Amino acid sequence: MGRAPCCDKANVKKGPWSAEEDAKLKDYIEQHGTGGNWIALPQKIGMKRCGKSCRLRWLNYLRPNLKHGGFSEEEDNIICSLYISIGSRWSIIAAQLPGRTDNDIKNYWNTRLKKKLLGRRKQQQQGSPATSVEHDHQNHHQSPSSHGLSNSALERLQLHMKLQTLNQNPLLHTMLWPKLHPFQEKLLLQAMNDENNNNQSMQLPLLPQPEMMESPPSNTIIAKPTTTNEINVDPSPFQLGGGDDFIMGNLDNSGSSLVWWSNEFETSNGVNYDRSGSFSSSSNDSSWEYCAVRSSDGAGLF
DNA sequence: AAGAGATGCAACCGCGACCAA
DNA sequence: CTTGGTCGCGGTTGCATCTCT
Numbered sequence: 001m002g003r004a005p006c007c008d009k010a011n012v013k014k015g016p017w018s019a020e021e022d023a024k025l026k027d028y029i030e031q032h033g034t035g036g037n038w039i040a041l042p043q044k045i046g047m048k049r050c051g052k053s054c055r056l057r058w059l060n061y062l063r064p065n066l067k068h069g070g071f072s073e074e075e076d077n078i079i080c081s082l083y084i085s086i087g088s089r090w091s092i093i094a095a096q097l098p099g100r101t102d103n104d105i106k107n108y109w110n111t112r113l114k115k116k117l118l119g120r121r122k123q124q125q126q127g128s129p130a131t132s133v134e135h136d137h138q139n140h141h142q143s144p145s146s147h148g149l150s151n152s153a154l155e156r157l158q159l160h161m162k163l164q165t166l167n168q169n170p171l172l173h174t175m176l177w178p179k180l181h182p183f184q185e186k187l188l189l190q191a192m193n194d195e196n197n198n199n200q201s202m203q204l205p206l207l208p209q210p211e212m213m214e215s216p217p218s219n220t221i222i223a224k225p226t227t228t229n230e231i232n233v234d235p236s237p238f239q240l241g242g243g244d245d246f247i248m249g250n251l252d253n254s255g256s257s258l259v260w261w262s263n264e265f266e267t268s269n270g271v272n273y274d275r276s277g278s279f280s281s282s283s284n285d286s287s288w289e290y291c292a293v294r295s296s297d298g299a300g301l302f
Numbered sequence: 303a304a305g306a307g308a309t310g311c312a313a314c315c316g317c318g319a320c321c322a323a
Numbered sequence: 324c325t326t327g328g329t330c331g332c333g334g335t336t337g338c339a340t341c342t343c344t
Contacts, residue, residue: 015337016312039329055330056313091332102332103312111310 007039007050014050017057021047025054026062034058060101067099076113079105084156117159 028045035041039051047054060066071079075097082093090102090109097105 014314037329050314052315052330053313059331060312088333106333107311 007042007052009050011048012050012053013048014053017061021049022057022062025058029058029062056103060103063101065099066101068104071108071113075100076116079109079113080117080159083109084159087156114155 024045024047028041034055035044037051038055041051042049042054049057078096079093082089082096086092088106090106094100094102094105
């Protein structure tokens with residue numbers, strides 16, 4: 001079974017776009033817009049392309065004011081911070097970087113930025129199976145981590161630890177890197193230890209028990225998710241559970257940054273419990289605060 | 303110089319969300 | 324409420340180019 005294809009695959013051209021196709025699509029959209037229907041668009045202009053392919057080409061390449069390559073350090077910082085906090089929500093990360101596309105950022109992260117920030121441990125890992133961060137880009141093909149933490153979660157935790165140690169690094173000094181929750185730190189150390197211990201399966205708690213988590217301090221900020229990219233700090237308590245996404249963070253002593261709360265677990269039955277947190281960042285020319293929410297089904301943000 | 307492996311990036315695929323009928 | 328069509332996203336793949344031996 002499965003869903004009906006969005007187009008007649010047999011009569012649709014695939015692969016790289018020619019200059020003629022680019023010009024045709026660009027001209028049409030600039031003159032008429034997309035018409036609100038990408039699927040019908042290629043037929044209107046007589047192109048043998050799938051509507052989705054047209055949309056992708058327009059969004060990632062032909063759209064005006066797009067930047068390609070040449071990511072600045074500030075952009076690196078933003079990408080890294082957002083990735084740590086919300087994971088691979090590339091469209092949201094892209095929304096913070098004018099002129100950048102989600103695809104561009106995703107590629108940049110996977111191919112360069114991750115390595116730049118984490119470095120590589122190729123030599124150290126010779127002879128033992130690699131996990132998570134280093135592994136999945138030494139090959140193109142990814143495999144699930146052997147222990148309970150998903151690659152994404154472990155990667156983000158590793159980044160956290162790494163970046164905290166880099167706080168004095170001039171390259172990164174403009175960022176206020178969020179702090180790890182003690183529970184996260186414990187998990188990460190366990191995971192890393194596990195990695196060193198010849199990849200034995202790590203036993204993680206099935207669920208974060210309430211007593212394992214420190215109670216949120218009185219200065220906890222709870223924000224309700226609103227629409228995408230909209231930040232709304234709501235002073236009233238937010239219902240936890242009931243399927244709603246939630247967010248928690250608390251100001252540090254100086255009040256200049258938010259302590260990041262994030263717990264992502266994968267239980268033995270494969271259910272993910274993921275709570276990403278919030279942080280703030282300030283740099284010379286901008287100051288912004290950011291809150292993120294993530295639920296096990298990946299729904300809902302900000 | 304040449305072959306193999308690594309890398310970077312554009313594009314594709316499939317799925318869930320959303321919305322109108 | 325259900326159904327069907329489209330959109331948008333994130334993961335993955337294919338291939339050209341680069342780097343290493």
